[in-house]
Amino acid sequence: MAKLSVVILNYNGRHHLERFLGSVVANTSGDAEVVIADNHSTDDSLVWLRLNYPELRVIALDRNYGFAGGYNRALSEVDSRYVLLLNSDVEVTAGWWQPLVETLDSDPSIAAVAPKLRSVERRDEFEYAGAAGGYIDYLGYPFCRGRILSKVERDEGQYDTPKEVFWGSGAALCCRRDCFFEVGAFDETFFAHMEEIDLQWRMQLAGYRILSVPSATVYHLGGGTLPASSFKIYLNHRNNLAMLFKCSSPVQRCVVAIVRPFTDMAEALAHLLTLHPHRAWAVVRAWATFIGWHRRLAMARREVVRRADVKHIYRFSIVVRYLCGWRKFNSMM
Secondary structure, three states, rough: OOOEEEEEEEOOHHHHHHHHHHHHHHHHOOOOOEEEEEEOOOHHHHHHHHOHHHHEEEOOOOOOOOOHEEEEEEEEOOOOOOEEEEOEEEEEEOOOOOOHHHHHHHHEEEEEEEEEEOOOOOOEOOOOOOOEEEEEEEOEEEEEEEEEEOEOOOOOOOOOOOOOEEEEOOOOEEEEHHHHOOOOOOOOOOOEEEEEEEHHHHHHOOOOOEEEEEEEEEEOOOOOOOOOOHHHHHHHHHHHHHHHHHHHOOOHHHHHHHHHHHHHHHHHHHHHHOOOOHHHHHHHHHHOOOOOHHHHHHHHHOOOOOOOOOOOOEEHHHHHHHHHHOOOOOOOO
């Protein structure tokens, strides 16, 4: 039994496997294994894997369960102590996973760790999806060490200190397998987007910590597994609202209920004014779905284990901060 399983979830991603899997296989050895979980691809991914990497274990799922459901099923079929969720559009280098495992070994209160994410295309810059560790503001907007909203910084070593954070990107996230299932795994109704932040929020409520470990660095294409679209906007808004309803404190939930309808409708209006009606409709539809989920979310909220207060929620608006010109993380948190 390997100590670590690197699990890559694939859906019609042969082009990503061709480009990136070689680096993962070449730089993952010793007490770690590489596993491919296929979300019922309709391209020739499985044939390509059998021809080019017959030594790899492949978990072939019977349909597309999305990021959340696909990983839940795949991780239930591995028995390693640690599992590293890795997007198929990530390039790794020598020694990339050892600092993550060493950090988890060092302290049982750490549930998950994340490497530094740099851009594949602009290799001296952080990558939008996770940079050097993530946070959320009081209204639920995510941001990172190295990325405030759309502003991405160059990596000049300014965030190379390991640090406790609120979330690590699901593009490359290493966690304790038992803890993953202890807190309820991914919420499968999310399908994709925000599920890793929701999971790590529940981990923190259960008393665990999340760390960014910048000595481990990977290169992420970004948007490769689910390109920008109105569907992506819909998932992000819907899942963010659902996560806040389930996990936030009563005070934060009240603030969100008062303020977020105005900020989200302002965003929808901005999409309309820039001639993107489908994106505006995605925001409205997200709210409609969220309201329809109220009863289910109320039950899910009661099931969340709350043993600890959660730190690292920025108690102001990152959007206001951005509009006022503060567009670098610096020492804000």
